[in-house]
Amino acid sequence: MSGIEDTATQAGGAPRTRRSARPRRRTSSRGAGAWRPPTAGLAAGADRRAFIDLGVVSLLLLIALTGFAPVLVGPWFLVAGVVGLVVGIAAGWVSRLFGLSAILTALLAIVLYFLIGTPAAIPGQAILGVLPSLGSLRGLAVGAVFGWADVLTLGAPAAAPDYLLALPYVSLWLTGLVSAVLALRWLPRATRSLGRVAVLLIAPVVLYVATIVIGTDEPVQALLRGTAFAVVALVWLGWRNPFGRNASLQDRSTLVRRKLVGTAVVVAAGVAASTLGGAVTGPTVDAGRFVLRDVVQPPFDPVDYPSPLAGFRNYTADLDETILFTVDGLVPGDQVRLATMDLYTGRLWDVAGVDVATNGSGSFRLVGGEFPEPELFTEADTRSLQVTVGGYSGVWIPGVGAPSSITLEGADTERVESVRFNAATSTTVLMSGLSEGDAYALTSETQVVPSDDALASVDPADVSLPPLNDVPDVVSAKMSEYIGNASTPIEQIRALETALHTKGFLSHGLASDSVASRAGHGADRIEELFTRNQMIGDQEQFAAAMALMVRELGYPARVVMGFAPENVVEGQPTDVMGGDVTAWVEVPFDGVGWVPFYPTPDETEIPQDQNPKPQTEPQPQVRQPPRVEKQQEDLLTSVDTEDGDDEEKDEAFVLPAWVVWTAIGIVSPYVLLGLWMLVVALRKIARRRRRRRAPTGHERAVGAWDELVDGHAELGYAVPPNQTRTATASSFAAQRARASAGRRGRGAASDAPAADPVVLGGLRELAARADEAVFAGGDTADDSVDTLWSGARRELLGATRGVGWWRRLRSRLRVNRSGRARSRAAAAGTRRRGATHRVATGRS
Known part of the structure; x- marks a missing residue:
């Protein structure tokens, strides 16, 4: 009989009571009973607390989502992230509803990811605005796998490639899926201790840290985001603490009042601590913060290509009358920039590799439609150029001033994604290279060039440049001689420019020149420029020499190679010839930008009686300092085709440090x-x-x-x-x-x-x-x-x-x-x- 207690005698004789073998059916909804459909299990298992937990975690994920703002253009990334979060949570809810296994849950989530991701992350490639296409499916896959590497080499904020919006989408999709499975399936299976509940914070914290690491030095509302994230997490953990759950009703009311007071204290203390503590202990602008993009080696390394200045004589000797490209939109006085070099090796001026200067002239990053603004720049005017390539070929993209956007006409997606930009030097490259027939539209801003009076009280900017190597002693001696009694920086730099411009003679080493001049700008050629009876050379030698003297003076300087067409008519296309090639020097001034200087002389008539011996056969024994172990005999020709021994480069190849450490970490x-x-x-x-x-x-x-x-x-x-x-x-x-x-x-x-x-x-x-x-x-x-x-x-x-x-x-x-x-x-x-x-x- 149910509920009737029987007595039995133990082995030792002591009586004991036992219940009848017939079990008593429990009336609680959690007791044993017949099987119920999955929807009933969901209502009983995934109760209101589980959905509240999921809602709080979703709020934390949305706070972390705003960390993508510095690296992605426009607010659409918020839409992509929110849709990804909804898709991930929906997959976890369906998995709980039907009791799917881990494999089926993953397959369902992946199907929903590709099915719904097109209108959210890649709407431009959707069919009828919502249906996925082959291009959008490819973008969702590529963006999820390779988008993380691309965004680290992008100039932030980036608008292209279009698959970059897959980053916030896949991030919120994955974290939402994990959070939903934990909140709806894993957490209700056992006693909800505080440590078990805190596991739900793992996904939001990981996403929050990830957005910081792939971000920039200037985050968006870092103090507000950090405070909100911490306060929401702490308040939620305080209310989810199971302490006192089995207390009486009177004790529970007391605990609720204490929790309300404690919550108010936590919020007030969090806001006060973040505000005051951030103001007192927060890093200064100069200190910066760690972001992964500052240590990742970009995929384009200009060291693999010859120095543009080394081929200067090729333009004047072989391409003098060749139309390199046609530019529509130039105004008289505009100069077309090709490449900027800030590293001198003793043999030539070159673009510094990332192993020498991570933020120097060799630090190129992937860009989308919009370019980042230069760090030291004052805008004077805007140019909208249309360029059609003729006889020019190479990876360096000709432009004017500081480019702000570029559009390659008729280019496929892969070619568009090969554009790289260096914000420090305003230089753009196309990794696949330009060739005859290519065309592109370029929008850029020109640099203000103040007068000497305006620069009289302005000091050169503090810009970090690579150190000089093997500079001849005569450079420092001539620098001291030329500056004379000049006191201010602009007077000293202008004195160097004037001395070279007035005392030198222009010669490209052609047969038509009265006196030949040797090509190259290595240490021996620079010393020859200053020690012979007359300073004879062209833009290659004079710009290289002036940049070295400015650097010896203690100021930053760099050499820019480009073109200065003389037949510019505003409103008409301009043909840029190989003979228009030129080079000049730029020196940065604080708060102004990089100001150009032109040391090359105009005089081409060189007095013959002041040349004691012909210069057609220069004597190698007078060259100083001694050459390095790799002989640069190409300096005796019109083109320096050097730039490294391939076998030595192959032997010296090593994996970047970040790749090694990332592999070790994984x-x-x-x-x-x-x-x-x-x-x-x-x-x-x-x-x-x-x-x-x-x-x-x-x-x-x-x-x-x-x-x-x-x-x-x-x-x-x-x-x-x-x-x-x-x-x-x-x-x-x-x-x-x-x-x-x-x-x-x-x-x-x-x-x-x-x-x-x-x-x-x-x-x-x-x-x-x-x-x-x-x-x-x-x-x-x-x-x-x-x-x-x-x-x-x-x-x-x-x-x-x-x-x-x-x-x-x-x-x-x-x-x-x-x-x-x-x-x-x-x-x-x-x-x-x-x-x-x-x-x-x-x-x-």
Whole structure:
């Protein structure tokens, strides 16, 4: 009869009470009962608290999403991120609704990612505005995999390539999916401790840190975002603290009032600490902050290409009458920039590689439609140019001033994505190279050139440039001679320009020149320029020499190579010839920008009686300083084709440091995990071997049961304390039934499922065999021990199959220690197995 208590007599004679074997059906919604559909399980399991948790985590993810603002143009990234968050949460909700496995959940999320991602992340390639196309599907895949590398080499903010919007979309999609699965499926399965609830913060924190790392030195509302993120997380954790959940109603009302007061204190303290602390301890503008784009080596390395200035004579000798390109939009006085060089090696002026200066003339980054503004620049006017390439070929894109946007006409996506820009030098390159027939539209701004009076009280800007190498001593001597009594920086620099312009003679080394001049601007050629009777050379030598003297004076300077067409008519296209090539010097002034100087003389009539010997056969023995080990004999020709020995470059190739450290960071956790799994596996093998090789049969039988218990404990099953083996077997069977139901989608919050009779019978049989081996009064036969071990292995394998991959992984990472104590207790029990009370209780 249900509810009637019976009495029984224990072995010792003491009465005890027990309930009737007929169970009482619980009326609670969480009690045992018939199976309910998945929707009912969802209503019971994923309760209001789970959706509140998911809402708070979604708010934190949206706060982290705003970190993409500095690197992406326009507010559309917010739309892409919000849609990605909705898609990820929807996939997690459907997975909970139908009890999908991990593989099916991932497949569903991926399908929704590609199906809905086109109108959100790549709307320009959508069919009818919403349907995905092959191009949009490719962009979603490429953006998710390679977009992270591209955004680090982009000039921020970037508008292209169009797949960059896949970054916020995939970020919120992934973090939303993980958060939904944790909140709706993982969290309700066990007691919600504060540590377990805090796991939901992992995805928002990772996304928040990621947006900082891939961002720029100037974040958007960093103080406000950080304060809001921290306050929301702390307040949520405070309210989700399970402390006091079982208190009385009166105590709960008191706790609620305290929580309200504590929440107000946390919010006020967070705002005050962030405001005052940020103002006092926050980094200054000069200190900056760490962003990954500052240490990532760009994919374009100009060191792999010849120095543009080394081929200066090629334009004057071979391409003098060739139309290199036609420019529509020039005004008289405009000069077309080609390349900017700030590194002198003793052999030539070149573009500094990223190994020399990470933010110098060689630091090129991927750009989209809009270019970043130069750091030191004052706008004077705007130019809209249309350029058609003729006889010119190379990676350097001709332009005027500082480009702000470029459009390659008729170019495919891959070619557009090969545009790189250097904001420090306003230089643009096309990695695939320009050739005849190419055309592009360029919008740029020109630099203000103040008068000398306006620059009289202005100092040169503090710009970091690569150090000079192998500069002849005569450069410093001539610099001191030319500046004379000039005191202000502009007077000194202008004195150097004037001296070179008035004392020198122009000669390109052509047959039509009265006196030939040797090509090149290495240390020997610069010394020859100053030590012969007359300074003879062209823009290549005079610009190189003046830049060296300005640097010796202690001011930053660089050499710019370009073209100065003389036949410019405003409103008409201009043909730029090879003979229009030129070079000049730029010096930065604080608050103004890079001001140009033109030291090349105009005079071409060189007095013959002042040249004591012909210069057609220069003597190599007078060249100083001695050449480096790689002879630059091309300096004796009209074109320097040097720039490195290919075999030496191949031998010297090493992976960038960031690639090495990134690989180490990715591989190290897996290596450590594998080592730990190996150690745990060895310990388990030793434990099993010790139990199998126990000296007596009943000890080996007890070892089999202990192996079964430890295996269940390592899989996450709770081992009931101080229970008989039969009760422990029943507990394991019930837990395995709940775990199996949870994997099918019913969850721990649904009605407790009944244990599988086969599993329950097998576990109880093993428990009975173990009790028999311990308390039978004699040694256990080897056949019985072997049967017990094989049954334990079979049941442990079934328990492993009944849990998810995460619990299986955790079981391989830990060793249960309770079995050792049970083994000692069992061994002690065998020595006292004649006691009758042990026979009655059957405790191990």
